[in-house]
Amino acid sequence: MSENNANENNDLLNALNSIETVNVGDVVKGEILAIDDDKQAIVGIEGTGIEGVVPQKELSTKPVADINDVVKVGDKLDLVVISRIGNDKEGGSYLLSVRRLEARKVWDDIQKKFEAGETIDAPVTQVVKGGLVVDAGVRGFVPASMISDHFVEDLNQFKGQTLTFKIIEIEPSENRLILSHRAIVEEEKAAKREEVLANIQAGDTVTGTVARLTNFGAFVDLGGVDGLVHVSEIAYERVDKPSDVLKTGQEVKVKVLSVDPDRDRISLSIKQTLPEPWDGIEEKAPEGAVLEGTVKRLTSFGAFVEVFPGVEGLVHISQIAHEHIATPNDVLSTGEKVQVKVLEVHPEAHRLALSIKALKEKPASSELEKKQSAPRRQNNNNNSNNNRQNVVSTDDDDAGFTLGDLIGDQLKKAQDSDND
Numbered sequence: 578m579s580e581n582n583a584n585e586n587n588d589l590l591n592a593l594n595s596i597e598t599v600n601v602g603d604v605v606k607g608e609i610l611a612i613d614d615d616k617q618a619i620v621g622i623e624g625t626g627i628e629g630v631v632p633q634k635e636l637s638t639k640p641v642a643d644i645n646d647v648v649k650v651g652d653k654l655d656l657v658v659i660s661r662i663g664n665d666k667e668g669g670s671y672l673l674s675v676r677r678l679e680a681r682k683v684w685d686d687i688q689k690k691f692e693a694g695e696t697i698d699a700p701v702t703q704v705v706k707g708g709l710v711v712d713a714g715v716r717g718f719v720p721a722s723m724i725s726d727h728f729v730e731d732l733n734q735f736k737g738q739t740l741t742f743k744i745i746e747i748e749p750s751e752n753r754l755i756l757s758h759r760a761i762v763e764e765e766k767a768a769k770r771e772e773v774l775a776n777i778q779a780g781d782t783v784t785g786t787v788a789r790l791t792n793f794g795a796f797v798d799l800g801g802v803d804g805l806v807h808v809s810e811i812a813y814e815r816v817d818k819p820s821d822v823l824k825t826g827q828e829v830k831v832k833v834l835s836v837d838p839d840r841d842r843i844s845l846s847i848k849q850t851l852p853e854p855w856d857g858i859e860e861k862a863p864e865g866a867v868l869e870g871t872v873k874r875l876t877s878f879g880a881f882v883e884v885f886p887g888v889e890g891l892v893h894i895s896q897i898a899h900e901h902i903a904t905p906n907d908v909l910s911t912g913e914k915v916q917v918k919v920l921e922v923h924p925e926a927h928r929l930a931l932s933i934k935a936l937k938e939k940p941a942s943s944e945l946e947k948k949q950s951a952p953r954r955q956n957n958n959n960n961s962n963n964n965r966q967n968v969v970s971t972d973d974d975d976a977g978f979t980l981g982d983l984i985g986d987q988l989k990k991a992q993d994s995d996n997d
Contacts, residue, residue, distance in 0.1 A: 599625055599671055601658050604678060607631075609652045616644045620656065620673055628670045630662065635674035638683075638714060657681065683714030684749040691744040696761065700739045704732045711742070715754060723757035726766070769801020774838045781833040782850055787823050795819045797831055797845055804843030806831060811847050813854045813887025815873070854887030855927050861885060862929060866919045867936065872909050880905045882917055882931055890929025892917060899939050 599605065599622060607620035607629060618631040631654075633644045641647050648654070657678040662670050690697060699717060703710035709719040709732060719742065721732065742756035777783065777799070785797035785804065795811065796803040806829075808816055816822055823829070834844040862868060862884060870882035870890070879893040892915075894905055902908055909915070921930035 599627055599658055601660055603658045605629075605656055605658060605673070607654055607656050607673060609648050609650050609654070611650060612644060612648070618644065618648055620654070622656075622671070622673075629656065629658070629673040630670060631656065631673045631675065635659075635672075635676045638676050638679050680715050681749075684747075687713065687715070687744065687747060687754065688749070691747050696741050696743055697756070698739055698741050699756070701735045701737060704736050708732070709735055711740075711756065713742075713754060713756070716752065717742070717754040717756045719756045719758060723755075723759045726759050726762045766801055770841065773799055773802045774836065774841070774843075777833055777836055777843065779833050779835050782830060783833065784828060784830050785845075787825050787827045787829060790819045790823060790825060792818065795823050797829060799843070802841065802843065804831065804833070804845040806845045806847050810834070810845070810849070813848050813851065814883065848887075854885055855924060858885075858888065858924050858929075859922055862888075862890075862919050862922060864919050864922055868917055868919065870915060870917050870931075872911055872913045872915060875905045875909060875911060877904060880909050882915060884917065884929070884931075888929070890917070890919070890931040892931045892933055896920070896930075896932040896934055899934050899937065 605625075606623045608623065609618050610621050610628070611619040613619060616633040618633075618636065620629045620631055621627075622629050633641050636644065636647045654675055655678055656673040656675060659672040659674050659677065662672055687697065697713055699711040699713040701709050701719075702712050708721045709724060711717040711719060721729070723745070724732065724735065740758050741761050742758055743760040744754070745757050745760075746753065746755035748754075783799060785799045787795050788798040788803055789796040792808075794805050794807040796805055806819075808819055811819060811822060829847055830850045831845040831847055832849040834846050834849075836843050868884045870884040872880050873883045873889055874881040877894075879891050880897065881889045882892055883889045892905075894902065897905055898908055915933055916936050917931040917933055918935040919929060920932050920935070921928075923929070
């Protein structure tokens, strides 16, 4: 064999040895040779002499409207071998993909973040039954229970939003990626809670937002931690239901009453940030002033009337009406509007003495006596005949006296005469 033939054989052998084999799953480089009528890119796989096909949907992880907007002849791409098309006798080629190679890289990146405990940001692309679908480079799913730290009725509000997620479960071989935004919300709240509790103390006056209303009070968000305003601390006047005076989302100024970091409890007051209702009461309700008020409470000895928010005065039973009444309930009812006159003011003791009857015209004496004596006449008519025989009366019932009274007086006069 001549030397030239030997060299030619060596070159051929080297060329054959340089041809790489192609296996499913391999990452290869390819050059775009043509774009056919089926919107497929025909690719020459470097170092093999073999061609492959890249369908339009496999050119990117994002939807492709026009293949010509993504690739052109001469472009070189990194591709992954998906499967073999045809066989050697038919001059078989390979199905290639850019999208799946990009997804593989994304999965690898997500896996590293998962192992490092890192989070990912991704936009919400769909609202489906049971949760949200997000685009994390690959499809991610957020169960409804992992969206927020409270129940969310309408999930559509999240569509289009880019949120931060914690990776809960990852399984690239099954294209399964489970994410949680609730974990992020809880961690952020925990961090804010610690910050607030570390910097707030009793006596501080701060601004918050009404987060929730209950029958016993209002929970106010102080920026990461909720404090409770008990119903008794909402206003100086009586509040039956917090929802009567407050609304969710309302901004309020509150005073910190106490802080318990161990139990994450903060007690707040709204009313203590307001002017004290008894301040300047001597100017607002001087003696002799006539005010309108509301009957708040009725007792056996009188009626408490609120004349200013948080300021109540007592109308003693004797100051309710000119005529005698058995109980305040006979003429007044809770919630009734009444005119009152200020009799006395005691600012230090937070006391007002009021009168209703002082604003009413006093009936004529005979008429008043008739009204007052009516109950006694009724009682006298119900006495037994024996009792009537022992009573001597004038026309005035108040002058009634017994036979015993007369005898007693006569005996006393006789004793005085003997002593003389």
